[in-house]
Amino acid sequence: MSNTTIVPFGPQHPVLPEPIHLDLELDDERVVQALPSIGYVHRGLELLAERHDFIEMANVAERICGICSFIHGQGYCQGIEQLMGVEVPPRAVYLRTIWGEISRIQSHLLWLGLSADALGYESLFQHSWRIREMLVDVIEETTGGRVIFGVCKVGGLRKNVDDAVLKAVRGRMRDIQTAFNEIADVFRQDPTVKKRTVGVGVLTAEDAHILGAVGPVLRGSGVAHDTRKLGYAAFGELDWEPVVEQEGDCYARCIVRVREIDQSFDIIAQCLDRMPAGEVEVSVKGKRPKGEAMFRLEQPRGEVCYYISADGKKNLARFRVRTPTFANIAPLVHMLKGCELADVPVIVLTIDPCVSCTER
Amino acid sequence: MSLDEPFNDLPLADWVPTAQRHRADGYRLVQMTGTARPDSFEIMISYDKEYRCTNYRTQVPRDKPDLPSLSGIFPAAFTYENELKDLFGLEVPGLTLDYGGNFLRTKQKIPFSGSVTVKQEKAKPAAARKDAAGATASDTPGPEG
Numbered sequence: 001m002s003n004t005t006i007v008p009f010g011p012q013h014p015v016l017p018e019p020i021h022l023d024l025e026l027d028d029e030r031v032v033q034a035l036p037s038i039g040y041v042h043r044g045l046e047l048l049a050e051r052h053d054f055i056e057m058a059n060v061a062e063r064i065c066g067i068c069s070f071i072h073g074q075g076y077c078q079g080i081e082q083l084m085g086v087e088v089p090p091r092a093v094y095l096r097t098i099w100g101e102i103s104r105i106q107s108h109l110l111w112l113g114l115s116a117d118a119l120g121y122e123s124l125f126q127h128s129w130r131i132r133e134m135l136v137d138v139i140e141e142t143t144g145g146r147v148i149f150g151v152c153k154v155g156g157l158r159k160n161v162d163d164a165v166l167k168a169v170r171g172r173m174r175d176i177q178t179a180f181n182e183i184a185d186v187f188r189q190d191p192t193v194k195k196r197t198v199g200v201g202v203l204t205a206e207d208a209h210i211l212g213a214v215g216p217v218l219r220g221s222g223v224a225h226d227t228r229k230l231g232y233a234a235f236g237e238l239d240w241e242p243v244v245e246q247e248g249d250c251y252a253r254c255i256v257r258v259r260e261i262d263q264s265f266d267i268i269a270q271c272l273d274r275m276p277a278g279e280v281e282v283s284v285k286g287k288r289p290k291g292e293a294m295f296r297l298e299q300p301r302g303e304v305c306y307y308i309s310a311d312g313k314k315n316l317a318r319f320r321v322r323t324p325t326f327a328n329i330a331p332l333v334h335m336l337k338g339c340e341l342a343d344v345p346v347i348v349l350t351i352d353p354c355v356s357c358t359e360r
Numbered sequence: 361m362s363l364d365e366p367f368n369d370l371p372l373a374d375w376v377p378t379a380q381r382h383r384a385d386g387y388r389l390v391q392m393t394g395t396a397r398p399d400s401f402e403i404m405i406s407y408d409k410e411y412r413c414t415n416y417r418t419q420v421p422r423d424k425p426d427l428p429s430l431s432g433i434f435p436a437a438f439t440y441e442n443e444l445k446d447l448f449g450l451e452v453p454g455l456t457l458d459y460g461g462n463f464l465r466t467k468q469k470i471p472f473s474g475s476v477t478v479k480q481e482k483a484k485p486a487a488a489r490k491d492a493a494g495a496t497a498s499d500t501p502g503p504e505g
Contacts, residue, residue, distance in 0.1 A: 039464030
């Protein structure tokens with residue numbers, strides 16, 4: 001007779017900001033198998049692209065996710081621009097890069113806060129989100145939005161940012177980085193964090209590769225793969241290398257995110273140093289996308305793929321988004337096998353699950 | 361970013377051998393997706409090695425919608441194949457982890473292939489009167505009208 005028990009985890013759970021369900025098959029306290037299922041917030045946004053004007057769809061693309069909203073808008077616009085053969089002005093490219101990196105920092109800070117909360121480290125959670133709030137204020141000052149930036153459009157940007165504002169942003173980012181460095185050492189060295197994460201949920205480099213892991217999950221397992229190396233936006237002109245940790249456990253994935261925050265501050269500083277002058281948009285009036293292609297970008301959670309097929313009409317023939325969380329489901333199932341029930345929330349959190357992205 | 365990475369047409373019979381070859385060559389499965397065409401389901405797949413994507417497309421006939429599973433070759437394929445099953449009603453023989461059409465736990469009946477229409481329930485008489493009143497009010501020109 002089997003002694004296994006099925007324990008449902010989610011869709012509502014204190015560590016899950018969004019609904020995903022896992023059926024955990026347990027032998028005593030040990031997970032034998034985990035079966036994930038999604039679909040609780042499926043919105044059918046891909047189908048909307050076949051029914052709406054491709055210009056309007058930039059607004060919908062940005063609403064795929066509330067955390068990586070800007071990068072979704074950027075990816076969609078870049079895809080359409082390439083199909084139309086439109087080259088956006090260099091200043092728009094650099095501003096897009098800055099906002100993309102600000103999105104990465106605020107997403108990682110949000111994750112650090114949530115993970116600290118899951119570890120029972122309430123004050124660290126509050127400090128992480130306090131610093132994130134400083135960054136969200138910068139987003140508001142430069143774009144007007146706090147969650148949905150609303151500045152990216154096909155052909156460039158809806159608004160320019162004055163050099164005086166950018167100068168102020170440089171100072172603000174320096175302050176935020178100083179504040180972040182104070183808590184970064186806690187994530188790096190605190191025994192509470194290490195106790196719950198070191199050696200937990202190990203994913204080897206080989207497994208990460210074959211299971212299709214992306215983002216910090218992949219790089220935390222020692223694989224130096226970062227889609228920004230394709231050179232989209234301004235990344236081809238900047239000096240940076242993918243952040244890699246070797247251990248493949250929850251701690252390694254945490255440290256990758258901590259180090260990536262530092263790296264993003266540096267990338268933003270490089271962009272501010274090299275900021276080109278000029279306009280931030282070109283007219284796309286009368287142009288329509290034609291052809292098909294797949295576009296890849298690096299979101300905070302990893303590689304995102306956009307497949308766009310257009311036949312010269314005002315609406316797209318097909319729009320498909322493969323989000324990083326969707327790619328990290330298979331590695332998650334692998335990581336959960338053999339772990340203790342008490343470690344499940346921490347392991348689930350370390351893939352930084354974004355369910356609304358995944359559901360689309 | 362889009363590079364020069366076109367989608368190559370692939371006969372359905374070569375679907376599995378191509379995956380086996382890419383696995384042996386050290387490729388990573390990037391994504392699988394589908395599009396409902398009038399006579400077939402167009403299934404696309406991308407493999408990546410050193411930042412270069414190799415893309416393929418194959419056609420699965422609507423009258424026999426069987427797509428051989430790649431989950432025995434690339435374990436990560438099970439999520440994509442279950443999603444394709446839910447979205448388009450494909451059969452995926454050989455699937456290592458088959459949710460039986462329940463991977464996406466949506467209220468809307470699946471598969472989603474073809475034209476999706478949401479059934480509109482008849483409004484209750486009181487609500488219908490309210491709607492009519494609202495429509496009349498919005499027809500009235502405003503300050504700028």
